[in-house]
Amino acid sequence: MSLYRTELRRLAKRRFTRYMSLLGLLVLAAVVVGMFFSNQKIDAAAQVRAERQAEQQYQDQVRYTEQERAACTQAEAAGTKDANRFPPECDMITAPPREAFQAEWFLPSTFDFRESFGEMLIPFAAILGLVGFVVGASFIGAEWSSGGMMNLLLWRPKRLTVLLSKLAALLTGMFALTVSTGLLWYGGFWLVALFRGSTEKVTSGVWQSLALTGLRGLVLVLAATTIGFALASLGRHTAMALGGVVALLVVGQFGLGILLSMARIPFVEAWLLPTYAAAWMQKKVTLENWEACNATFTGECKPETFDITWQQSSVMLVVGVAVILGGALWAMRRRDIS
Incomplete structure (x- = not known):
């Protein structure tokens, strides 16, 4: 054998x-x-949801930027501007561009x-x-x-x-x-x-x-x-x-x-x-x-x-x-x- x-x-x-x-x-x-x-x-509905979330995050960032720029302007007028929080010029506070928020970030795992x-x-x-x-x-x-x-x-x-x-x-x-x-x-x-x-x-x-x-x-x-x-x-x-x-x-x-x-x-x-x-x-x-x-x-x-x-x-x-x-x-x- x-x-x-x-x-x-x-x-x-x-x-x-x-x-x-x-x-x-x-x-x-x-x-x-x-x-x-x-x-x-990933279907069309998921793409639409991702685009909507990306747009929502962009709008939130725009609102936050406007609030910060307004707070910077008020602090500068009152003479209480905090150099650690705000830049030298309040106009420097701007929102990121829309293309910085990509829909791919919000798509589910595939x-x-x-x-x-x-x-x-x-x-x-x-x-x-x-x-x-x-x-x-x-x-x-x-x-x-x-x-x-x-x-x-x-x-x-x-x-x-x-x-x-x-x-x-x-x-x-x-x-x-x-x-x-x-x-x-x-x-x-x-x-x-x-x-x-x-x-x-x-x-x-x-x-x-x-x-x-x-x-x-x-x-x-x-x-x-x-x-x-x-x-x-x-x-x-x-x-x-x-x-x-x-x-x-x-x-x-x-x-x-x-x-x-x-x-x-x-x-x-x-x-x-x-x-x-x-x-x-x-x-x-x-x-x-x-x-x-x-x-x-x-x-x-x-x-x-x-x-x-x-x-x-x-x-x-x-x-x-x-x-x-x-x-x-x-x-x-x-x-x-x-």
Whole structure:
């Protein structure tokens, strides 16, 4: 019997895998439902209401300006003009132009598929990445803690073959879960845009861009799954992976961020892993340092910027997975099984 097929069936039959996958799907479904009910389609009536609100706010501002100019004139005539409240000349108090009050500000939230769906692929990858990490850690960690790995190696003494077969089965399962859920994710938000937003200007180029973003999300999910599996294999317990991630986030990321901020190091986010995950999904993240001012010819102060691209993130992703998985394979080959 094929070890790979056996591990694949065992993965599918594990209650923890089913419950964790179901929990992830419920969270994703809640996001879609929440977006459906928090948005609405913009029709002619909504446009009219928004125009009316914009006009009302403009008229309120005009009345307020007239009152302030009248108060300034009276205070100037009485010799009690407050320099902190009024300008040197009362005629300087004027209302903003009508075009400053845009009707778009008063429109209800609507879901534009072309503009907004790309952002929704980030929580999709994050949630399924977390599911993959925990399932992967539990899948191999339970084998070590229960003694199942030792029994299996009596039947199949090739250590690396056994470990890699388990990893292949795990990645196959997560691949199937991510792709099938991703298709539902695309379809769900297409329905949200259809009934609660807009599907205009969604060209073949837009679909290609969204497909590439989804592919990067799939890679991120599989990488997180591999890391969880490898960490649990290194520590021979599920808690090794979960504890390592908690330590990394609390000590290595949160603590490092505070330390670098206290040291006034520019671009603190460049040292934090979530920044590179965001750059991988968004293709580029631009960090800003407002303590460094780059003056323009108009006198405007612009912050110093630093770009992190998906290519830089891919290097970190590949190196991280290779080092952790390589360590797990080395430990599997060199350490005693007991």
